[in-house]
Amino acid sequence: MPQNADDSFYDRADAHIELSNEQLGQVQDLGKVSASMMFGTTRFNAWVSARNFKSGEEMAQAREAMLTYFCDQYRMMLEDNLDDHINNFATYMQGSAK
Template identity: 65%
Template structure:
């Protein structure tokens, strides 16, 4: 990631991943867990964004900018994580050190 992050950032992310892993262990479909996690992130970000505005029309005026920002952030994080999993595929997916 290009932004400086502290350990608490990763700890919070890991807590969400741990919950998703628990749901998968309870025989929930992997795709459904992923969809729920994505929905939760988008819902939280919409709520968090709404807190910074005084009215619906004010928020509506910033809608496109908000969508662009969150899509760019998601894309950057997804690309970083995909690259990491490609680089370390054998270790992450096959349990091989190397």
């Protein structure tokens, strides 16, 4: 489980995924919906990060550390989910069109 996870971690993640699935019905372009979800995540994380600083200058000094943290977390979560889909491909993709 990722850092800062609590009992409702997966419920919140599933709610975001559900919203993206609803948007697929309107846009019907996986890439566009994925890009919007990723942008929203980065924008929210930048805002959450900014709340920990007193000034833009102070935040700028921590920029590289924040980039490292968020990129490492994203990579770890993506690796876990890619491995999960590789190991359960037949089950997860049953009935999915290419």
